[in-house]
Amino acid sequence: MPRDSRMSRMLHVLIHMDRHVKRATSEEIARMLDTNPVVVRRMMAGLRDRGFVTSEKGHGGGWELSRGLDAITLLDVYRAIGEPALFSIGPHADHPECLVEQAVDARMAQTLAEAEALLMARFETITVADLADDFERRFAAHRVRNGPGGRCASGTA
Amino acid sequence: MPRDSRMSRMLHVLIHMDRHVKRATSEEIARMLDTNPVVVRRMMAGLRDRGFVTSEKGHGGGWELSRGLDAITLLDVYRAIGEPALFSIGPHADHPECLVEQAVDARMAQTLAEAEALLMARFETITVADLADDFERRFAAHRVRNGPGGRCASGTA
DNA sequence: AATAACGTAACTCGTATAGTTACGAAAGGA
DNA sequence: TCCTTTCGTAACTATACGAGTTACGTTATT
Numbered sequence: 001m002p003r004d005s006r007m008s009r010m011l012h013v014l015i016h017m018d019r020h021v022k023r024a025t026s027e028e029i030a031r032m033l034d035t036n037p038v039v040v041r042r043m044m045a046g047l048r049d050r051g052f053v054t055s056e057k058g059h060g061g062g063w064e065l066s067r068g069l070d071a072i073t074l075l076d077v078y079r080a081i082g083e084p085a086l087f088s089i090g091p092h093a094d095h096p097e098c099l100v101e102q103a104v105d106a107r108m109a110q111t112l113a114e115a116e117a118l119l120m121a122r123f124e125t126i127t128v129a130d131l132a133d134d135f136e137r138r139f140a141a142h143r144v145r146n147g148p149g150g151r152c153a154s155g156t157a
Numbered sequence: 158m159p160r161d162s163r164m165s166r167m168l169h170v171l172i173h174m175d176r177h178v179k180r181a182t183s184e185e186i187a188r189m190l191d192t193n194p195v196v197v198r199r200m201m202a203g204l205r206d207r208g209f210v211t212s213e214k215g216h217g218g219g220w221e222l223s224r225g226l227d228a229i230t231l232l233d234v235y236r237a238i239g240e241p242a243l244f245s246i247g248p249h250a251d252h253p254e255c256l257v258e259q260a261v262d263a264r265m266a267q268t269l270a271e272a273e274a275l276l277m278a279r280f281e282t283i284t285v286a287d288l289a290d291d292f293e294r295r296f297a298a299h300r301v302r303n304g305p306g307g308r309c310a311s312g313t314a
Numbered sequence: 315a316a317t318a319a320c321g322t323a324a325c326t327c328g329t330a331t332a333g334t335t336a337c338g339a340a341a342g343g344a
Numbered sequence: 345t346c347c348t349t350t351c352g353t354a355a356c357t358a359t360a361c362g363a364g365t366t367a368c369g370t371t372a373t374t
Contacts, residue, residue, distance in 0.1 A: 002242065002244055002245055002246055002247030002248075002249075003245055003328095003329075003330085003361070003362055003363085004245050004246045004247070004361085004362060004363095005246070005247065005248060005249030005362085005363090006246075006362080006363095007246055007265070008246075008247065008248040008249060008258075008261055008262055008265050009249060009251070011261045011265075012251075012255075012257055012258050012261050015257050015260075015261070016257055019257075025318085025319065025320090026319080026320070027319085032251070032252070032255075033251045034251040034252060035251070035363075035364070036363085036364055036365065037319095037320090038321095038322085038364075038365070038366085039362095039363065039364060039365090041320065041321065041322085042321095042322085042363095045321085045322095055319090055320060055321090056319080056320080056371095056372080057318085057319050057320045057321085057370075057371045057372055057373095058317090058318060058319055058320080058370095058371055058372025058373050058374095059317070059318050059319070059372060059373035059374065060318080060319085060372085060373070061318075061319045061320065061371090061372070061373090062319075062320085063320095074268075084245065084246060084362090085159065085245050085246075085361095086244060086245065086246060087159055087243060087244060087245060088159055088160055088161050088241070088242050088243065088244060088245040088330090088331095089159055089161045089162070089163075089164055089165075089241060089242075089243060090159030090161070090162060090165065091159075091162060091165045092159075092162030092165060092166060092332095094166070094169075094189070094190045094191040094192070095189070095191060098169075098189075099292055099295045099296050099299060100169055100172050100173055100176075100292050101169050102292075102295060103172075103288055103289075103291035103292035103295055104165055104168045104169050104172070104288050104291075104292075105165055106291065107283065107287075107288055107291060108164070108165050108168075111231075111276065111279045111280070111283070112276070114275060114276075114279065115272040115273075115275050115276045115279075116272075118271065118272050118275055119268065119269070119271075119272045122268045122271065122272075123268070126264065126268070130264075131260055131261050131264055132260075134260035134261075134263065134264060135256055135257050135259075135260035135261075138256045138259060138260055139256050142256060160330070160331055160332085160359095160360070160361085161330080161331060161332095162331085162332090163331085163332095182349090182350065182351090183350075183351070184350085192332075192333070193332085193333055193334065194350090194351090195333075195334070195335085195352095195353085196331095196332065196333060196334090198351065198352065198353085199332095199352095199353090202352085202353095212350090212351060212352090213340095213341080213350080213351080214339075214340045214341055214342095214349085214350050214351045214352085215339095215340055215341025215342055215343095215348090215349060215350055215351080216341060216342040216343065216348075216349050216350075217341085217342075217349085217350090218340090218341070218342090218349075218350045218351065219350075219351085220351095241330095241331090242330090245361095245362095249363095
């Protein structure tokens with residue numbers, strides 16, 4: 001399993017906030033993600049700084065969406081969590097002056113950059129609302145199979 | 158710097174073996190990569206198992222290319238080192254039954270798979286000989302700037 | 315005031331590559 | 345035969361970074 005799951009987890013949270021909980025504390029979100037409130041605050045700080053969610057302290061506080069899911073792209077979320085490294089493979093400058101190493105690493109960098117550009121282009125096109133629609137389709141199919149039930153098959157949020 | 162540099166390093170070694178050293182011990186290769194002979198043997202074991210290089214024990218032993226660089230693609234090398242994980246981002250199954258999580262992770266997986274397919278297609282197209290040609294062009298330009306000199310600007314191999 | 319919540323620093327944990335040590339096996343030379 | 349060179353490999357340590365945890369401060373509501 002890849003080491004960095006922040007993007008996936010933040011998307012998960014945003015959809016739950018839109019569909020199910022409206023305002024949620026870090027504690028509640030932590031239960032959705034099966035983790036700790038501190039991890040949640042850390043991951044969501046960037047989303048707050050960029051205006052996708054707001055946080056309120058004190059009684060009745062918590063997190064709230066500050067715009068519609070159709071106004072948040074996957075690229076927005078990727079940037080909000082700090083644009084973490086995409087690839088786990090890459091160069092390692094053993095002898096930076098070696099022209100062989102330079103040639104190899106330049107091609108590797110260029111090739112990875114193409115893949116990165118593709119990913120960024122996709123991320124820019126897909127909104128969180130698109131993912132929420134995917135969820136609705138799965139949910140409809142789920143109701144056909146299992147009959148009417150809770151809003152989330154997991155019962156956790 | 159990405160954590161896994163095996164592919165880049167193996168490409169570097171293959172080109173040096175073709176152009177400069179023909180037969181090299183793990184010790185010599187370790188110096189090219191500024192590392193340890195054991196690390197070299199570990200990384201090259203897969204290349205040997207797939208027939209791209211041979212290893213000989215004892216006096217006068219070492220590593221040797223067993224085919225031309227134009228018969229080795231980047232995909233061959235990627236596979237030979239064990240097809241390591243490409244991406245450092247991805248899902249994290251917190252609540253596998255949650256339909257929201259499923260929807261998010263399915264899209265993420267699909268998008269990453271597209272980028273992976275692009276990379277694999279590129280890797281399949283590019284041969285190590287292409288990288289060696291890149292090196293030759295850099296070397297020619299280097300000689301124009303600095304006059305005739307050693308075969309490798311680093312002097313390390 | 316007391317309580318509920320976020321904000322954040324600082325530390326530990328998990329995991330995978332990289333690096334190191336140690337030792338065995340094989341090949342060739344003296 | 346014995347010694348040296350070299351690969352093969354297990355096992356351990358070092359490093360890096362996201363994730364998880366603890367602790368404590370701040371703010372807002374009751």
